[in-house]
Amino acid sequence: MGVPVFRIRFVIGLFVQIGLLGLVIAPALGQELNDDRVEVNITARAGLRYDVVRFTAKMGQAVQVKLINGDDMAHNLVFTKPGQRLVVATAALALGADGEAKNWVPDHDAVLWSTPVLPPGERHVVQFTAPLERGIYPYVCTFPGHGFVMYGVMYVGVSMPELAKDQNIPELARQGKKAQKQFHAWGHKRPLIYRIFMPDASPAAIAVGLEHGQNYCWDAGQCRLRYAWYGGFVDPWPVWKGNGNGLARVLGTRYWEAKSALPLQIGEVESVASFKGYRKVNGHPEFHYEVNGVDVYELIEPLHTGLGIRRSFRIPNNTGLVRLAVDSADGVVATYSAGKLKEGILELRDKQAREFTVTHQLAN
Amino acid sequence: MLFAGLVAAVSIRAGGIGDYYSLQNIATPKGLDPQVGGLDFLPDGRLVACFHRGEVYTYDSGKGEWKLFADGLQEPLGIVAINDREVVVMQRPELTRITDTDGNGEADQYKTVCDDFGMTGNYHEFAFGPARDARGNLYVGLNLASSGASIRPELRGEFRHYGLSREGFKAKSYGRASGRMYTATPYRGWVLMITPEGEMTPFAPGFRSPNGLGFDLDGQLFVTDNQGDWLGTSKLFHVQRGKFYGHPASLAWTNEWKKGRNPLKVASTEFDGKRTRGAVLFPHGLMANSPTQPIPDSSGGKFGPFAGQLFVGEMNRPRIMRVMLDKVAGEWQGACVPFYDAAGLGTGNHRFVFGADGNLWVGQTHLSWVGGQGVQRIKWNGKTPMEVESMKLLGNGFKLTFTKPLAKGACHHDHFQFTRYYYEYRQGYGSPQLGKEAVQITDLKLLRGARTLMIYLDKLTPGYVYQLDLNNIVATDGSPLVNALVCYTLNRLTNGDDKAPHLVQK
Numbered sequence: 120m121g122v123p124v125f126r127i128r129f130v131i132g133l134f135v136q137i138g139l140l141g142l143v144i145a146p147a148l149g150q151e152l153n154d155d156r157v158e159v160n161i162t163a164r165a166g167l168r169y170d171v172v173r174f175t176a177k178m179g180q181a182v183q184v185k186l187i188n189g190d191d192m193a194h195n196l197v198f199t200k201p202g203q204r205l206v207v208a209t210a211a212l213a214l215g216a217d218g219e220a221k222n223w224v225p226d227h228d229a230v231l232w233s234t235p236v237l238p239p240g241e242r243h244v245v246q247f248t249a250p251l252e253r254g255i256y257p258y259v260c261t262f263p264g265h266g267f268v269m270y271g272v273m274y275v276g277v278s279m280p281e282l283a284k285d286q287n288i289p290e291l292a293r294q295g296k297k298a299q300k301q302f303h304a305w306g307h308k309r310p311l312i313y314r315i316f317m318p319d320a321s322p323a324a325i326a327v328g329l330e331h332g333q334n335y336c337w338d339a340g341q342c343r344l345r346y347a348w349y350g351g352f353v354d355p356w357p358v359w360k361g362n363g364n365g366l367a368r369v370l371g372t373r374y375w376e377a378k379s380a381l382p383l384q385i386g387e388v389e390s391v392a393s394f395k396g397y398r399k400v401n402g403h404p405e406f407h408y409e410v411n412g413v414d415v416y417e418l419i420e421p422l423h424t425g426l427g428i429r430r431s432f433r434i435p436n437n438t439g440l441v442r443l444a445v446d447s448a449d450g451v452v453a454t455y456s457a458g459k460l461k462e463g464i465l466e467l468r469d470k471q472a473r474e475f476t477v478t479h480q481l482a483n
Numbered sequence: 484m485l486f487a488g489l490v491a492a493v494s495i496r497a498g499g500i501g502d503y504y505s506l507q508n509i510a511t512p513k514g515l516d517p518q519v520g521g522l523d524f525l526p527d528g529r530l531v532a533c534f535h536r537g538e539v540y541t542y543d544s545g546k547g548e549w550k551l552f553a554d555g556l557q558e559p560l561g562i563v564a565i566n567d568r569e570v571v572v573m574q575r576p577e578l579t580r581i582t583d584t585d586g587n588g589e590a591d592q593y594k595t596v597c598d599d600f601g602m603t604g605n606y607h608e609f610a611f612g613p614a615r616d617a618r619g620n621l622y623v624g625l626n627l628a629s630s631g632a633s634i635r636p637e638l639r640g641e642f643r644h645y646g647l648s649r650e651g652f653k654a655k656s657y658g659r660a661s662g663r664m665y666t667a668t669p670y671r672g673w674v675l676m677i678t679p680e681g682e683m684t685p686f687a688p689g690f691r692s693p694n695g696l697g698f699d700l701d702g703q704l705f706v707t708d709n710q711g712d713w714l715g716t717s718k719l720f721h722v723q724r725g726k727f728y729g730h731p732a733s734l735a736w737t738n739e740w741k742k743g744r745n746p747l748k749v750a751s752t753e754f755d756g757k758r759t760r761g762a763v764l765f766p767h768g769l770m771a772n773s774p775t776q777p778i779p780d781s782s783g784g785k786f787g788p789f790a791g792q793l794f795v796g797e798m799n800r801p802r803i804m805r806v807m808l809d810k811v812a813g814e815w816q817g818a819c820v821p822f823y824d825a826a827g828l829g830t831g832n833h834r835f836v837f838g839a840d841g842n843l844w845v846g847q848t849h850l851s852w853v854g855g856q857g858v859q860r861i862k863w864n865g866k867t868p869m870e871v872e873s874m875k876l877l878g879n880g881f882k883l884t885f886t887k888p889l890a891k892g893a894c895h896h897d898h899f900q901f902t903r904y905y906y907e908y909r910q911g912y913g914s915p916q917l918g919k920e921a922v923q924i925t926d927l928k929l930l931r932g933a934r935t936l937m938i939y940l941d942k943l944t945p946g947y948v949y950q951l952d953l954n955n956i957v958a959t960d961g962s963p964l965v966n967a968l969v970c971y972t973l974n975r976l977t978n979g980d981d982k983a984p985h986l987v988q989k
Contacts, residue, residue: 302536304512305551313537314557314576321637322604323576325555339576339595340602340639359516359536361851363558363575364606364632396579396594404593 156181157249161271163187163194163237163260166307172271172292173279176249182273184258185244188237194260195222195236196245198273203229204257205426208266209481212331213424223261236262249275255287263423264309267332267350267371290351290370302355309352310402315367316358319376320345323394326367327404328352333421333428334371342392342408343382344419347428347479348373374426375451375479379444379463383417383432385410386439413437427451427480434472441472454478500965501826503787503868508827509844509858512540512549518856519846521562521572522836530836532846532858533559533572539581539590542858544838553581553590560694561612561834563621573612573623576602576639578677599683600625600675601640601668605632607692608671614696614704619679622686622704624693627664627672627732633657640668645735645745662747663712663912664691665732672733674706674722688737689728689758694833696722697777699808700791703815707774707795710767713754715906715914717774718761719795719806721815729758729908747910755908755987762815763806764906764948764972765795767913770819773798773853777806778835778843785841787863788872788886794822794843796832799853801825803832803845807874809971812979818874818971823861831855868965869958872934874951878977880925880939881949887958888933896924898954899938903947903973905985918985922949933959946983947973 157180162170170189176182186196199207210225211218222235231250234243250256253276260269272287279285285293309328317324321340328334335347350371357365382392390410397404405418416433434441443465445453453460457475458467467475511517518535525531530542537556540549552570561573568583577598581590602608607629613621628634633652634642642649644667646660652667666672674693676686691714695707703721706728710717713730720728727734731746731754746754765771775796780789793806805822808815831847831854838844842862847855867886875882901924904916923941930937940949949971956964975981 301514302516303538303554304514304549312555314555314574315537316557316604316635319637321639322602322608322635323598323639339598340637355536362606363850394577394595394598396592398584398592399590 156183158183158185160185160187161196161258162189163196163269165190167260167265167269168289168291169196169258169260169269169271172288173274173285174271175274175277175279178249178251178253178276180249181246182249183244183246185242186234186237187242188239191239192262193236193238194262194265194269195224195234196258197224197233197261198231198247198256198258200229200231201254201256204259204266204270208259208261209426211261211266212263212426215424218263223263225261231256233261249273253277257287264331300356302359310404311352312404313353313355313367314339315353315355316363316365317345317353318366318369325404326353327419329403329419329421329428331421331423331426332371333426334369335419335428336369337404337406337419339394339406341380341382342394342406342410342415344377344417344430346373346376349426349481374481375448376446377444378446381444382408383410383415384440384442385413385415385434385437413439422478422480425480427478429476429478431474431476432472433474437472438469441467443467443477445477448479450482452478452480452482454480499826500823500868502962503864503866503965504823504826505862505864506827507860507862509542509544509860510547511858515540515549516856517858518831518848518850519834519858520558520560520848522834522844522846522858523562523564523570524836524838525564525567525570527567528839529567530838530844531562531564531570533562535848535850537574539570539572544860550588552583552588553593555593558609560609561614561623561696563613563615571596571613571621573610575608575610578613578621578623596621596679596681597623597675597677597683598639600670600673601638603628603638603667604635605629605667607631607664609692609694611694612696613677614698616698616704617702621677621679622674622696623677624674624690624696624706625671626692626694627666627690627730628661630658630661630663630665633661634667638668642667643669643735643742645743646747660747662732664730666735669736670733671736672730673736674704676724684724685736686724687722687726687728688733689726689730690733691730695774695776695795697779697793699777699779699793700781705762705777705793707777708761709773710913712910712912713751713908715908716767717765717771719763719765719774719777719793719819720759721762723759726759727754727757729754729760751909752987758908760974760986761972762808762974763817763819764970765797765804765819766916766948766950766970769950769968770821770970771795771797771799771802771804774804775833776835778837781837782841782843785863786837786843786861788867788870789822794835795819796835796845798831798833798849801828801830801832803828803835803843807871807969809873809875811876811977812975814975816876816972816974818969820871820969821966824966827859828861829855829857829859869956869962870965871953871969874969874971876943876971876973876977877937877939879943880937881951881971883936883938885934885936885956885958885964887960887962889929889936890957890959890961893956894927894929894936896927898956899924899927900952900954901938901940902950902952903942903944904950905947905983908986916948918947943973943976944983945973945975945981946986949973 323340605628612623
């Protein structure tokens with residue numbers, strides 16, 4: 120029962136130390152000051168997170184960051200210029216086959232310092248001089264898919280906000296939680312499909328978590344894609360904790376949302392769609408639905424060279440006019456493999472519509 | 484490897500059911516929320532189970548190995564194995580056929596068999612079943628919504644409510660006008676029949692929370708429903724097409740119901756005259772508070788002396804009940820009796836399946852109410868417990884048959900105490916026991932062989948539960964009676980008379 124006492128002493132000790140050094144900016148746990156050099160040990164943990172999500176440095180101060188990979192998968196750590204975390208993470212994703220040789224660090228102006236990709240159990244030290252410009256400098260794991268959830272920030276010459284209000288760190292860390300609860304007998308895996316109550320969808324919603332931190336909500340009640348987001352997947356706990364009286368929480372940033380309330384249309388009259396289920400293609404659901412009695416298949420996969428999703432449609436027996444609302448969103452580029460786009464509606468005829476793709480990609 | 488070593492034997496109380504049955508706890512995979520929504524056996528002998536967070540696992544009991552078969556389902560509450568690679572699962576939004584098409588052990592195809600019913604997103608709209616008939620038709624039960632929550636902004640299916648508009652459901656006071664348990668989309672409160680091809684027929688209305696559908700060995704469908712509004716106590720219904728089972732909210736989805744007519748403002752006598760009474764009532768607080776799946780003993784005697792009878796689970800107690808059906812003037816009614824109490828059994832006894840070895844497998848859940856979680860296995864040890872084996876109505880009493888001959892001196896008034904009472908059929912939540920009184924025994928007669936006892940009573944009136952408490956009953960081999968509480972639901976007399984003084988007649 121000595122543990123609580125120890126904890127209290129530790130906390131007091133930390134405050135004494137802060138007081139003696141006369142620091143105005145409180146250092147985060149894991150940070151030490153040594154001859155006016157900032158030394159931070161950051162451990163990569165299971166659940167795509169760094170154990171230290173923020174620390175401070177003075178402008179021009181010497182900084183030493185030691186990355187320790189305490190997880191069972193590979194990670195790196197890359198410092199970027201302020202506000203450039205997603206840009207760098209996306210550029211890393213775009214490296215594709217070259218990524219491994221480059222330690223998933225893209226040749227990009229926004230990259231400041233980086234570690235190599237560390238296998239589990241390894242460690243690496245990076246030393247640098249803190250920028251002379253005040254700012255909030257992100258650090259991020261650029262291993263594909265990790266960058267949307269696995270990051271932290273270095274405050275340089277800027278005081279840290281209260282943890283609970285710090286918008287520069289991952290949401291779970293902001294809530295003071297270490298990692299998302301493990302909900303299954305298996306660990307983290309993607310793709311992951313949950314039929315679950317979702318916000319802004321009918322009660323027959325399906326949440327899908329893809330690779331690279333890509334996610335979407337598909338509505339089996341209305342046979343249409345509702346929205347897409349990047350980041351974590353969902354927190355199902357509000358639903359699963361009891362009898363289902365709650366909605367899953369979207370963990371991440373919504374970047375695309377269907378504006379049209381209609382599913383894909385076949386023919387000139389307004390179509391009614393009915394859901395027929397899905398099959399898994401490499402773990403990804405290919406949805407099957409009928410529109411005016413015609414079979415439609417829709418497979419949604421993540422883009423591997425950017426942030427976004429690709430929807431592959433098959434309508435093997437199509438003989439009519441197919442219309443699909445390709446709703447735009449700020450900063451999202453829609454591309455399509457066939458047909459003509461008229462006022463946000465993609466129109467395809469007959470054989471043209473038997474196989475086509477639509478992508479929604481975040482512009483850099 | 485996970486071997487049978489993980490299966491811990493549970494210590495049991497002497498003198499109880501534990502003297503005749505042994506119980507094992509089955510370890511479930513670490514990290515799994517082991518709230519069981521459904522259990523069945525695949526033809527190859529593996530158990531298949533679905534769980535609260537949407538997983539379907541198979542279990543090889545010889546190796547003690549669980550294997551993930553499918554995942555991502557929404558509150559699955561029933562599973563039926565079709566073949567070694569295919570199951571049908573009832574989940575909140577639909578009945579789904581789940582298949583491992585490439586034979587790698589994991590399902591890759593999730594086909595919607597039927598989603599032709601509405602959802603409001605209200606938490607209480609659970610979907611139960613499926614129970615399969617001899618022709619392969621699947622029967623499911625759709626819960627009503629609860630006034631514990633409103634409806635969500637987006638629905639599936641047509642909105643229709645007798646007292647409230649969609650706007651009205653946004654008001655804080657919606658609960659008064661909605662009804663305690665309500666329906667706002669099609670077929671909530673119904674049992675549906677679905678052909679293997681997915682063709683759906685609304686089968687029977689009148690249910691509140693039908694968490695238990697099952698066929699007996701003669702192909703009769705039985706469904707349990709839970710005490711609450713319009714249910715004075717929990718019941719087991721013999722369900723037939725087109726009949727009405729008592730909770731009127733679901734009538735909004737019949738052709739006869741006048742659109743907009745509010746069942747909350749209709750006198751209960753109108754519904755009372757139209758409803759089919761429960762075949763067996765489970766006295767609340769005494770027998771069961773929340774009955775679950777009825778399952779016939781299909782073990783052919785490998786599970787003890789009750790072959791062909793129904794067992795029914797109970798959520799709130801460590802109990803499984805047994806039902807002794809009695810066909811009287813062409814209709815099923817009968818008695819319930821505890822079967823397995825405590826002796827290592829958990830609470831939340833939700834789903835059941837018999838193995839080929841005659842063992843009864845039990846899956847438990849709670850969904851944040853009273854209950855439990857996990858999987859248990861009950862095995863008969865070959866010794867016959869002293870029990871009431873059957874209870875049949877006579878013109879002027881009951882015929883009780885015991886599993887073993889009664890010891891000398893048992894044929895006496897002192898050992899049998901009859902009480903009767905009824906439950907009011909009303910909109911309010913539950914009902915107290917009304918008209919409660921002791922019923923005098925006029926005579927007793929023990930038939931040759933000493934296993935069958937005729938008990939003649941002073942008063943037999945339709946519409947009452949006849950509760951029998953047995954005291955100090957011992958078999959000739961010295962074993963005491965294990966379960967001494969039997970409740971017989973007397974809907975009709977042997978002459979067909981079903982006129983209850985406190986109920987409205989059809």
